[in-house]
Amino acid sequence: MAISFSPPDVREEDIDAVVEVLRSGWITTGPVGRQFEQDLAQYSGVNEVVLLNSCTAALELALRVLQVGPGDEVIVPAYTYSASAAVIAHVGADIVMVDVAPEEYVPAIDEIVAAVTPRTKAIIVVDIGGVPFDAASLRERLEGTGVDADGNPLLDALDRPVVITDGAHSLGAIRDGVRAGGLGDFTAFSFHAVKNLTTAEGGALTWRSDLPVDQSALTATVRRLSLHGQTKDALSKMKAGAWEYDILEPGFKANMPDVLAALGVSQLRRYPEAVARRQAIIRRYTELLGDAFAVLVHEGKGFASSGHLQLVDLGEWRPRREEIIAGLAERGVAANVHYKPLPLLTAYRDLGFEAADYPHALRQFKGVLSLPLHTLLTDDDVDTVATALLSVVRALPSVR
Numbered sequence: 361m362a363i364s365f366s367p368p369d370v371r372e373e374d375i376d377a378v379v380e381v382l383r384s385g386w387i388t389t390g391p392v393g394r395q396f397e398q399d400l401a402q403y404s405g406v407n408e409v410v411l412l413n414s415c416t417a418a419l420e421l422a423l424r425v426l427q428v429g430p431g432d433e434v435i436v437p438a439y440t441y442s443a444s445a446a447v448i449a450h451v452g453a454d455i456v457m458v459d460v461a462p463e464e465y466v467p468a469i470d471e472i473v474a475a476v477t478p479r480t481k482a483i484i485v486v487d488i489g490g491v492p493f494d495a496a497s498l499r500e501r502l503e504g505t506g507v508d509a510d511g512n513p514l515l516d517a518l519d520r521p522v523v524i525t526d527g528a529h530s531l532g533a534i535r536d537g538v539r540a541g542g543l544g545d546f547t548a549f550s551f552h553a554v555k556n557l558t559t560a561e562g563g564a565l566t567w568r569s570d571l572p573v574d575q576s577a578l579t580a581t582v583r584r585l586s587l588h589g590q591t592k593d594a595l596s597k598m599k600a601g602a603w604e605y606d607i608l609e610p611g612f613k614a615n616m617p618d619v620l621a622a623l624g625v626s627q628l629r630r631y632p633e634a635v636a637r638r639q640a641i642i643r644r645y646t647e648l649l650g651d652a653f654a655v656l657v658h659e660g661k662g663f664a665s666s667g668h669l670q671l672v673d674l675g676e677w678r679p680r681r682e683e684i685i686a687g688l689a690e691r692g693v694a695a696n697v698h699y700k701p702l703p704l705l706t707a708y709r710d711l712g713f714e715a716a717d718y719p720h721a722l723r724q725f726k727g728v729l730s731l732p733l734h735t736l737l738t739d740d741d742v743d744t745v746a747t748a749l750l751s752v753v754r755a756l757p758s759v760r
């Protein structure tokens with residue numbers, strides 16, 4: 361029996377919702393997207409959400425709203441997916457990479473603060489596996505560091521670098537009573553096909569409701585930047601007699617069509633149960649595997665994750681990771697690896713980053729794998745995966 365890593369959980373009601381939009385006469389950005397934005401805002405406890413076509417676009421638009429560009433620095437962890445750092449290169453700013461804390465998947469707040477310079481405009485933190493980074497404590501620690509606002513009113517008001525949470529994994533996570541979306545100053549979500557909630561491709565940008573800006577003006581700016589810099593969206597422009605428009609800046613094209621938003625509206629309706637099911641699967645994995653391996657902790661004092669990735673540190677079997685992945689594959693179980701640290705990738709090596717400067721990220725990467733985690737897994741599947749992992753490692757010659 362084959363157990364996939366993260367197939368999309370698309371149900372009849374999702375298909376019906378998409379078909380309804382296809383039949384409606386309006387298929388790109390419009391009322392269904394607005395509905396999804398409102399539903400997401402309510403679920404995440406924030407006021408404003410702008411739907412986009414990816415998390416990458418959301419991260420990039422956050423930097424663009426802050427007018428981050430050449431000469432500026434943005435801090436990012438070495439242990440993440442390329443998108444978290446690529447957006448810094450897209451806007452022409454300098455990438456400043458920080459290592460993770462020893463035996464952790466995220467950097468220590470002290471290390472991040474130590475990397476801040478007068479040129480730091482923003483810090484991107486990552487909610488790895490759905491575990492919410494403590495962005496509120498980071499924001500607090502940054503108070504008083506100051507920032508060269510370069511005339512940007514938001515940076516001027518904050519007087520510190522802006523904290524942008526890469527929440528690609530963390531829709532629904534919670535820390536100290538605050539849902540993902542309200543932890544970083546800005547948060548970017550992903551609805552890519554392998555994510556907890558999917559629109560096939562998609563993302564959203566949101567920000568803290570008490571960010572010192574005109575909230576609805578910021579929404580209008582992000583919307584405009586995501587649609588060519590155009591003063592009118594396609595739906596209003598199509599109304600009879602309403603063709604006239606202006607382009608205020610040479611903007612992006614990153615809006616989400618209603619066909620995809622329909623999937624989101626439908627999936628969000630059952631999302632709380634999906635997160636609960638993921639947490640139940642994680643508890644079972646922890647029960648079965650926690651004695652043999654260091655299983656990523658998804659619930660703890662003051663936080664609960666969205667249960668996106670089941671990372672497992674293979675402990676004494678770390679040097680045999682590739683054999684273990686192959687052994688799982690032979691038993692029909694698809695495992696994965698999150699993440700190859702950025703300095704191991706050609707693009708970042710070419711930018712001058714060296715793996716040796718990020719020893720903790722390298723150590724984590726070498727011994728980690730991710731197990732299947734999704735809402736199509738049965739309890740038996742979970743037991744099968746755990747048993748397969750234990751039997752694969754037991755069949756290996758001792759490495760002690």
Ligand SMILES: Cc1ncc(COP(=O)(O)O)c(C=O)c1O
Pocket residue numbers: 413414415416417440441443444486526528529549550551552562563
């Ligand atoms: C940590 C992280 N950030 C950003 C992204 C990019 O998301 P998207 O594909 O929606 O742009 C991903 C996608 O896998 C991710 O894992």
